[in-house]
Amino acid sequence: MTADSGWRRLLRNPMAMAGLTVLGLILLLALFGPFLAAHEIDEVFWDRIGAPPDFAAGFYFGTDANGRDLFARTLAGARVSLLVGTAASLISLVIGVTYGAIAGYLGGRIDAVMMRIVDILYSLPFVFFVILLTVYVGRSLSTIFITIGAVIWLDMARIVRGQTLSLKQREFIEAARAFGATDRRIILRHIIPNLWGPVIISMLLVIPDAILTESFLSFLGLGVQEPNTSWGVLIGDGAQNMMETPWMLLFPGAFLALTLLAFNFLGDGLRDAMDPKE
Amino acid sequence: MEAEPRQDRIVLNVSNLTTRFLTPRGTVTAVDGVSFSLAAGETLGIVGESGCGKSQTLFSIMGLLPSNARVGGSIGFEGQELIGLPPGEMNRLRGIRLALVFQDPMTALNPYLTVERQLCEVLEYHKGLSRADARAEALEALRRVHMPEPERQLRRYPHELSGGMRQRVVIAMAMIGKPALLLADEPTTALDVTIQAEILDLLAEQSDSGTAIVLVTHDLGVVARLCDRVAVMYAGRVVEQGPTRAVFHAPRHPYTQGLLAALPRLDDLASAGRKPIEGQPPDLLALPPGCAFSPRCPLADGPCREMSPELLSRDGGCAVACHHADGRGGVS
Ligand SMILES: Nc1ncnc2c1ncn2[C@@H]1O[C@H](COP(=O)(O)OP(=O)(O)O)[C@@H](O)[C@H]1O
Ligand code: SF4
């Protein structure tokens, strides 16, 4: 496998490219939301409570039960979701990759202890954990970040550890040591750079997972606080008025579903591109 | 004990080196009391069937053993004892004062780094060279191993190079720090026959420039060509050792005789009947009593099966571990 042919295979995969395009568009919408939307996210229009889409007035997605512009609020939700996704991938990258690489490389007792810690964190009752935190720390976006961050890197750590264990057997690692490389150097220069394939693929699984978790917590009312919003909050509100104002559920729901699908297509495409055997 | 190289230029002095592995089935003594010394510019060949401890001897010198290994004896390198040296100090020697060339250049190079990165890595481990200086040295190192179009090779990845070119890169990496001692573990086994000769020439050049070389091989022809002295190993022990000419002209240990007899020779057309030594090397966990070679030895008798022969000096600068090395020695 070479990096070049892998990229070429990825570029020829229509599903993966569609996923990439959708994600690009959502990113643009999230970044330029404030300029695209005709109204502020917290501006209340008393004459338009739960009104359907009205292009002429700039309410492209209609308004919510409080008379606020749903288009602006959906794009604000996109910002939160992408922020959560970015934070999750950074945490997975920094903590997950380092932790997994160290455990796998050092092996033996240190590895055993490090992986038992991962097992314990894994088995914590997650929602209970979140509820406790919201009670003691308060309901906020940072609570969400902390709780998602506490567990999101575990998968990455496991994957990276497994990969490192098998990389460690490769002779070029032994050769690097024979040329005087220190453990630190070997991990940074020879192990981690050789992990990029599986790391990128699992990042593409981790990000939608984090986005979905945030939406779920917000849907339960444990997440983002008013007047800020997220897709989970919007979907929660929309679900309550599903019959009378279906657009309140439809638009944020469609954005969430599209985003998750796009990540999945891209992840599948990357995996195929890197493993030509399939 | 053996032909002593000139004392003033001794680079490596291995004495009674013993490497054991603790395994669930028992203790494996992979290297058992090996001793030799080596002067600058000298080449020692280590030969023997596979599993007899050649590689582990090299890895012991490099301090690259797994955690279940226990090393005894002494390894004096440039006047410094390597056994028990802290890992940090060992790292400072590896790659710069002593270097190892691996058997298979396909797997010894990092597939994700360009040739330039791999070569510069070695320099960066040891000297804080600037990028440009490191690049210049990398280029110089490729020239020294006669790499065709060295500037172009710097930018390439290992999979873009042929086997012979990769082994040149590996040797360039080993030589980039101008080590006093080069260890090579079957450096040509994985290569085409035509390329093998070129790589051996390259090692000979390094030796001419004063590097001491330990060359592990199972090719006796290579030893005859390249090595000043040879050590024949069997079941972890040196069974015969001495100047290559002396050992090859008049081998005294039945195992050495067997290895040489199995060698095809151009000058001997009746060689159709030449055959390898019968049987297999013993399981290191179940060594026979007495001489480890006795189950396969045509000369084995009572004492051979009871008492392990010691490696004793004989005339001609050779040392042999065999009860019958002097008496009925010259079987042919
Ligand atoms: N980590 C280990 N644990 C147990 N035994 C080992 C280990 N490494 C090597 N050995 C044993 O040491 C012996 C010598 O191996 P080696 O030096 O690689 O032989 P060779 O002469 O073919 O290079 C072999 O019999 C091998 O089984
Ligand atoms: S000691 Fe005996 S068995 Fe061993 S090599 Fe010599 S003759 Fe053969």
Ligand SMILES: [Mg+2]
């Ligand atoms: Mg070997």
